[in-house]
Amino acid sequence: MMATDTQRLEGEIQALKRETSTIVLAHYYQVTDVQDVGDFLGDSLGLSRKAASVTSASNIVFAAVDFMAEVAKILNPSKHVYMPDRTASCPMADRLRAAEVLQHKQRFPGLPVVLYVNTLAEAKAECDVICTSANAVEVCSKVARAWGKDTIIMGPDRNLSHHVEREAGIKVVTMPERGCCYVHDQFSTEDVEYQRQRFPGAKLVVHPECKPDVQEAADFVGSTTQMLRYIEGGMADCQEYVVGTEQGLLDHLAKKHQVLRLHSLAPVPQGVACKNMKKTTLQKVRDVLLAIKAGTAGDREVLVDEQIAARARRSIDAMFTYSTASG
Numbered sequence: 022m023m024a025t026d027t028q029r030l031e032g033e034i035q036a037l038k039r040e041t042s043t044i045v046l047a048h049y050y051q052v053t054d055v056q057d058v059g060d061f062l063g064d065s066l067g068l069s070r071k072a073a074s075v076t077s078a079s080n081i082v083f084a085a086v087d088f089m090a091e092v093a094k095i096l097n098p099s100k101h102v103y104m105p106d107r108t109a110s111c112p113m114a115d116r117l118r119a120a121e122v123l124q125h126k127q128r129f130p131g132l133p134v135v136l137y138v139n140t141l142a143e144a145k146a147e148c149d150v151i152c153t154s155a156n157a158v159e160v161c162s163k164v165a166r167a168w169g170k171d172t173i174i175m176g177p178d179r180n181l182s183h184h185v186e187r188e189a190g191i192k193v194v195t196m197p198e199r200g201c202c203y204v205h206d207q208f209s210t211e212d213v214e215y216q217r218q219r220f221p222g223a224k225l226v227v228h229p230e231c232k233p234d235v236q237e238a239a240d241f242v243g244s245t246t247q248m249l250r251y252i253e254g255g256m257a258d259c260q261e262y263v264v265g266t267e268q269g270l271l272d273h274l275a276k277k278h279q280v281l282r283l284h285s286l287a288p289v290p291q292g293v294a295c296k297n298m299k300k301t302t303l304q305k306v307r308d309v310l311l312a313i314k315a316g317t318a319g320d321r322e323v324l325v326d327e328q329i330a331a332r333a334r335r336s337i338d339a340m341f342t343y344s345t346a347s348g
């Protein structure tokens with residue numbers, strides 16, 4: 022898209038936000054144009070906290086995938102929550118249905134169930150506590166202690182389960198057994214060796230959705246916001262990083278800090294992208310705002326059954342009581 026087209030769309034979006042009393046929340050994995058029109062940019066934990074605290078606007082446009090927009094609706098039910106593209110979903114979240122959570126509870130009675138926020142509302146409604154990648158270790162440790170157990174049930178990411186087992190020193194039963202994020206699971210130890218050779222002075226930072234052997238080879242493992250803080254906090258000593266996560270975070274950091282030399286852990290110039298997150302475009306953000314103004318955005322509104330929402334809210338609220346992490 023030409024720069025002038027982008028500027029025109031950005032101008033329309035800013036005006037429509039004011040006219041329709043709408044706030045735009047955007048995830049770091051969005052394309053940079055969409056990140057730029059967000060009133061708040063964050064990872065799942067930061068966006069959840071922000072969605073819960075929106076009071077000034079009537080509408081929330083959530084530029085991310087559907088489970089995140091569901092969380093916004095659950096935490097702030099009086100707001101209308103819309104997605105620019107209603108088909109943007111997370112394949113990992115979609116794989117864990119409520120029935121499988123219930124089966125695991127029957128199979129392992131008495132064990133606490135902690136679900137990653139990357140789950141559908143129907144699954145959240147059946148668990149005890151939610152966590153994000155930013156607070157998974159803290160939440161799972163505290164839950165295991167509170168329940169008096171050395172084992173928890175967790176889903177749907179086997180790699181995050183490994184991170185929790187390693188850092189919290191507890192056992193984790195993962196459901197589904199092979200659940201993972203196709204974006205982060207594609208990084209390999211061969212990528213680590215190759216990029217370490219190409220960029221010997223760089224530090225390797227990766228997301229806990231990466232494979233266990235990739236996590237173990239890294240200098241730092243953390244959530245999106247934790248990686249961002251690690252890199253920004255270390256910039257005075259080190260300006261070169263190999264990063265094992267979705268390209269949106271690298272694009273955000275590169276735009277903000279031109280001094281940084283950033284390389285995806287995937288040895289290809291374009292890095293790795295979540296095609297589900299990238300379904301949202303600047304035009305679609307403008308279009309949903311136009312539809313809100315015209316009263317025709319019902320096809321992009323996110324609704325959650327009230328009974329499911331009430332039970333899911335309890336598990337999300339439980340996360341906030343266990344977690345001190347801010348993002």
Ligand code: SF4
Nearest residue numbers: 086111112202204295
């Ligand atoms: S990056 Fe992975 S976990 Fe996040 S939305 Fe995409 S597929 Fe789901």
